[in-house]
Amino acid sequence: MASTRMALLSMGLLLFSVQETLTVKGQASVAIRLSVENDLSNLTPETYLTSVVKGGVLLGALRRIQEMQPHFSFTLKEDPNYGLFLESVNGVAGSEKEQTYWEILSEDSGEYTRLDVGIGCYTPAEDEHIVLRFRSWAII
């Protein structure tokens, strides 16, 4: 009797945690925060709450924000060797001539780590804070 009750309880907990991680489309998802900052202007940083399919790449989160937020947009360039390069965010584009680009970082307790791959390869973790920062590479 006690073991049946334990089994039902564990099943209940399992169903609860599974339900908690399901998105509208029925796929498990990972919630993340994404901020957009600009080192070269004094625009107020924007922060978006979004999610990506479990095991999915950062690009999926950007697409999801673009679908939900009328003021968020981005464009990509395809590089033959490294895949997808984030070219512009909210109408602000990086430029070879101006030596500017969108840097992609992960922030944790005030520490910023530069991602070592692009948006088409990076797999965000649960509750990760991703920062897209417009900056100059001349002052790295």
Ligand code: B12
């Ligand atoms: C210089 C450089 C940059 C410069 C390129 C501009 C310039 N004109 O200098 C800047 C600062 C913009 C840059 C940015 C980034 N870079 Co970079 N970069 C390099 C580096 C050191 C040399 C590239 C180069 O000049 N090759 C010589 C030229 C003649 O060849 P090319 O094919 O024309 O080079 C182009 C591509 O490399 C492209 N590029 C550069 N970085 C990246 C990153 C991604 C994801 C893509 C798709 C394209 C791309 O820009 C170059 C100029 O057009 C390489 C490492 C290496 N030693 O190769 C890393 C390297 C390519 N970068 C890398 C990364 C991770 C990034 C960033 C994602 C870092 C970040 N977290 O922000 C960002 C891209 C962000 C975005 N907006 O999508 C990785 C890519 C790894 C991978 N498998 O995805 C590398 C291999 C470094 C590493 N970690 O080992 N980068």
